[in-house]
Amino acid sequence: MAEAFERVSVINMGLEGFADAVREQGAPAAQVDWRPPADGDPAVLAVLERLWGRHGDRVAAANAEAVSRIEACRPMAVGVRPAAGELPWLAEGPRRLLHSGPPITWDRVCDPQRRAMAAAVVFEDWAPDREAAYRLLDNGDVELGSGNEHGHVGPMTGVCSPSMAVWLAEDADLGVRACSTLNEGPGDTLWFGVGGDAAVERLRFFRDSAGPLLDRLIARCGPVDVFGLAAQGLNMGDELHMRSQGTGNLLIRHLLPGFAALGGEQTAAFIAGNHHFFLTLTMAAAKCASLAGQTVAGSSVVSLISRNGTDVGVQLAGLPGRWFTGPAAPVQDALLREGFTEADAALDIGDSAVIETIGLGGMAVAAAPTVASFFGGTAADTAARVREMAEICVARSQRFTLAALDGVGTPVGIDARLVAELGITPQITTGVLHNRTGAGQIGAGIAHQPVPPVVEAVAGLADALDAA
């Protein structure tokens, strides 16, 4: 017998009087703050009708499966290795570089990413100096690859060359693995698009000292349960994207006995002085979980949001490998350092939004009131922000919970259908790079990810399901 013949619990869309009448009769009724989907765009509406209608059950099941795979993934950091050994594509040609964002040709690469690439060419000794490096790049003598297509995710400019030291995270049971460069910290770095002599020197230090030592430390202390630490870090004021200091300290705690045994003061000092050190570990682990959730035919879960300072690219779990791109967003509400203006600001860049695809970062911002206060928001604003993110997500995480919100799970599994319908995208708190001088980070702000590539993605998914 129908349960509704015994007990009615109503969701009301439209005339509020209908909900009032139900409540007057003693039954629960929740009113939806309804507005025309996709601002009433008939083409988007037709796509959404297909994806909630004839394909609705298929997509719902696929999305549940994608989220359960993301949630089941338990990436362990098993070592720090030379990139070429873990990322075969880098080693398969004479001069190859990986970069953040969707694939791009050299002529369209933004200024900060060009500087990072030139520094990587110098670091690899493919050219004696930056001028020569630019000549190589101009001549097309360096092959460029999108990190996301080859197992790597990088923050900001996200450049990775064969000799760089990278974290290796994997879930051996699920057969997923991903790498990310060691985080360089502030100042003259590749990730901020400076790429000076100090940056290259630091890469050598990573390659020759810090990387090998970290690999031995992990071998001695055991693999790092990245999400286990992240779940604890959420209770220590981290949201794991803009801020991961607490979690970074947990990593140091994990490695501390090893440092005592093996020494390594210079590496320890570097880690202790870099409050973003954990960021790329989170990214590599998040990429593992994102990969685990991929290849679920029919899923509208966003598996990838990735920017290169020129384009933003989106992928869906149901259409793995297929990019939907558009212009990268400007970083809004930017707080800039003295002497810089919005005209100096480069566009949004980096692979770090992979963190938002698995339920951390912008999905967990209520864990980090300090991040909110940085932009003049309140703790209550962060709670509202998490709630807004839940509007576009398939589920709530079981493993990432927010003590500040009485232990609710973070939203996980961005549903592209809901993004296209509501026009709500993940906000990513990110650094602002200089767009032409190599001044590096000139501020920080919020990058609202663009909706149009997501709209294209849902249309692509509907077509794929029609054809199936």
Place this chain on the structure above:
Amino acid sequence: MGWQTRVIRGRYADSMRLMGIAKGIRATDGVDGAEVAMGTPANLEALSGMGVSVDAAPGDVVIAVNAAVDAVGAAALDTAEQGLVALESGGGGSVEVAPARTLVSAAAGQPGSNVALVSVPGEYATLEAHRALTSGMHVFLFSDHVSVPDEVELKQRGEAKDLLVMGPGCGTAMLGGVGLGFMNVVRRGPVGIVAAAGTGAQEAACLLEAAGTGVSQIIGVGGRDLSADVGGIMFRQGMRMLTGDPQTETLLLVSKPPSPEVVQTLGEAVPPGVRVVAAFVGWEGGPAPFEVHATLEEGAYAAAGAAPPAQPAMPATPPWTAARGKHLLALYSGGSLAHEALTILEPRIAVAGNVTHHPAPAGGHTVLDLGEEEYTRGRPHPMVDLTVRLDMLADAERDPALGCVLLDVVLGHGSHPDPASELAPALGRLAERVAVVAHVCGTAGDPQDAARQEAALRDAGVVVTASNAAAARLALRAVLGV
């Protein structure tokens, strides 16, 4: 019996939260001891000291429960695991919660939601109805302007998922004793209604109440369900579901007369032995697998197993005696009620209006359904907004050929809060000169209180009948003078 353990791999929760969960479990009847902790060496050693051996790592949550009865222990393990994550709060906490933007998030904030009411503009209604079906919810689809192919696709999905798609254009339903849309407050009873007509269902439910019985459920299906294009998908689905409802003993079907083929398929929707009574308003006879009545009144009283009240006598007052040979003007807010009146009037007098197949010639007998689109553009339904009817009544005051005014007053949730207060002055002026007869479709339990509404109309000189059919018959006698 004894200690049971569960290890949740790769899950972190703060020790304060875990201790709080353990405290709650310990307070459960039948639980003699409980620990919930991360699988650190120290915690494992402590558990070992209690005789609990468990294989866990520092990144795992360990739940251990000591209970004499295994089932109690297992339930406690489940409770503890569920306690690791709080349910999404729909409000009530310390933080102001913004209203949900979609059905999906609204349902997450109100667990157990099972019916979606959709009254958004028609071009968006199909999406919302599909979304509700995807979420496993029945749909009450008030919206109009949903295409026939969309309606068929929605209803076929609903049928496949054993869910109701009530509409498009459905105004009335009642599930589990809760009226949806425009619905009267009626006693619960053994008659389950499936209706392709909103006010038809309301009138039938009110008459069942008057007959001393009541309604189990009302499943509205929208006005097009029994058309050849839709083929009665939801009517049959509703009948099947009511057959499985232990509170339903008799099925009452309310509709305009469907085609003979469709009537036959309806008979096949329920197993033999289920009592089915139909009120197919305007039914002219023909083969049917169940008993069919031509008015709502006959159908409802047959379903109740009771006789309708005696027809009231025609008043002998001048407005009524003067009505003979003059014209009848019927102004309806309920489409089914207008149609029922027509069924009674048309065999005896020529009637024009938007519910007939004849255009309205000026000055003849006229029956108008003011709920039709030509009267509702840009304004609410006449059950809510009396403006159109009041304007027409004002015009009628200047019509010397007019002999009788017939109207309905539909009460219940969703309708005008006090229609008699607005209608009585206009009707009072008319009643000094012409016969005025009305039926109040409502109950004493309605927010407007039918008894109070009827009294206000009677005070204005209106004759109020117990059914719409009785009102129509009285109006007919007035203009015929019999």
